[in-house]
Each structure stands twice: as C-alpha cells, then as structure tokens.
Amino acid sequence: VTIDEVTDEVDSIVAGWRCVLPDVNVSPLQILSRVTRLAKHLDRLRTDVFAHHELESWTFDVLSSLRRSSPPHEMSAGELVTATLVTSGTMTHRIDTLVERGLATRRASPSDARVVLVRLTPRGRRRVDAALSELATREEELVSVLNGPHQEALAELLRSLLASFAER
Amino acid sequence: VTIDEVTDEVDSIVAGWRCVLPDVNVSPLQILSRVTRLAKHLDRLRTDVFAHHELESWTFDVLSSLRRSSPPHEMSAGELVTATLVTSGTMTHRIDTLVERGLATRRASPSDARVVLVRLTPRGRRRVDAALSELATREEELVSVLNGPHQEALAELLRSLLASFAER
C-alpha cells in the first residue's frame, strides 16, 4: 500500500488521518466511512424518487411497513415504531400526516383501547407500490456496476457486519 | 434460493416485497438496505463514543476536517461546507457553537473580507484526537468479524458502488 493513487474521497480522508495520527489504526474507515457516504447518497436518491410520487422518505417508511404486512395491511402504532426505528412521538406525528393525506386510517383497537391500529388505504397502497417500483429500478441501475457474483458477495459481507452490530 | 432460512431483518423485508410485488426486482435491497441499516447503527455508535468526549457527531465532523488539514489547521467556511456536505446556513451555526465552546476560532480572511477562516484551537485538537482514537478502536472491533482479505474485498466493492454514485 505504498504507491497507490488516491482515487477516492475516503482514501484521502484515511491518508489524512494516517499522516496526522500515525499510531491510530484507521483502516476500518476504508469500510465504514464508505458505508456512511453511500447511505447519504442513497438518502438523496430516495428523496428524489419519492418526490415524484408526492411522498417523503419518512412517509414511505411507514407505508412500506404496512404494505409488507399481510392484508388488511394493518399494524399497531407500537409495531410501526419497532419496524421503523423511530420514537413513539415521531410515529404519532407520522400517522397524523398519513391520515390527513388519506393514505392511512387510524382507529382504536377493539380488543385494547390503548392500542392504535393503522391501516393502509387503497390510495396509500397504490402510492407506495408505484414509489417502490421506481425506486427498485433506480437502485438496480446503481448496483449493476457490479456483476452478479460480486453483488452476492457484497450482500453477504454486509450481512456479517450487520449481524455483528445486532448482537450488541 | 428456495429453502433458505430467514436470518436477517433485510431478508424478511426482501421476502415481504417479493410476496407482495413479485414483478419488481428487489434484489438490490439485499445490498442497499443493509448499507442504510449499517449506517444507522454506525451513527449511534459514533454518537455514543463522541459523548464521552463532550462532542456530537456534527461537531466532530467539522473538527475532524480541520484536523486533517495541514497546520495551522485552518479552513474557510466554504471549504468546510464542501467537505462536510451540509448547507452554508448549517455551517454558520456549527461554527458559532465551536467558537462558543473554545474548540475553534473564527476570523475574516486578511486577503478577502468575505471569507471566514476557521481554525482549530489546541483544546479542539486534543478533543478531536481523543475522540477519533476511541472511535477507531470501537470500529476495529466491529470490522474484526471479517478477516483481512474479506475486509479488503468489502472495501473494494464499496468503492465501486460509491464511484458509480459520484459519477452522476
């Protein structure tokens, strides 16, 4: 690793740290810094795509959880909280917005009045399906810079890394 | 891919979509959804680590850019904007905070009074060095679930993916 050209923003970040703090092992950044940057780009891509369908990333998050649940596509607010990794206060607000827009309905659970059940409307279903479809197409283009085996290898490596997080 | 067990949250998300929308190719999610989730976990890890050093992720972002710049560790506000991928308004506020805390100084450029120069203080330097050192240790543990060659392979695959984003 001596005469490599600097080809990447991450490479220069790593090189910068090595120069300044030579005793610290910054090689994990070669992976983790790229993960962070990729995630930022992906976030932008999603924002763009969803805007074509009058959705935001955060509304899509909720709608897509509902969509993947078995018909009648209904989940409790608490289930949505754990599925989307946000706080309960955030979820209350998200549901407010979705109901206002006619993309979901909210009702008290008949069996336990503390529980709020959120259900996808037909309009919400059409909206989220169209958005996902376009998103998948765009993501396919991106991933296509890697051939099939490379894609699978990458998915597997990421799975291992993710699993090591989940253990904690 | 018929009798695989569902081992992962991402696997079940992908399986969910395949069931609901079988005509959409959701295999890119095997990669990109894991990237997003990894980034979320990383964000939490960084928040934790930086809290030990009385820093937040966003203050660290700025301080680390300054730290990697050549002595006297001074950059213009505009350079910091491009380095950290935030808007200029955000950067103004970040600089305010860093100056208040004595981690950086702000002055007008002598050669062009429109330009604001931000410089790391010794206190800021010690703070960011300590934070990076701990972060690197924690990230090393995480990445260590993969052996050396796997780490390199992963870094290379991510580099390709990132490059394909940068082209757009």
Add this chain to the structure above:
DNA sequence: TAAGATTGAGTCATCAATCTTT
C-alpha cells in the same frame, strides 16, 4: 453583478412529561 456568509422560517427528529386504558 457575483461570491461568501449569515439570518429566519419551516420541517422532522428526539426526549421527557402526561393522559388513558388495563
């Protein structure tokens, strides 16, 4: 007129306190 930084309005997030039902 343009470049660079700042300000202010609006959005969505978190956290902690509260209300309701069990």
Add this chain to the structure above:
DNA sequence: AAAGATTGATGACTCAATCTTA
C-alpha cells in the same frame, strides 16, 4: 402501577432571502 399513545419543548437540518465585500 404499567403499557401504549400523545403532547410540548428543544435541536439540527434545509431552503430562500439578505447582507457584505470584491
């Protein structure tokens, strides 16, 4: 009490408008 959802305060972000200097 405890579980679930809501409310309100606060924080950091973006965008657009503004101010200052070149």
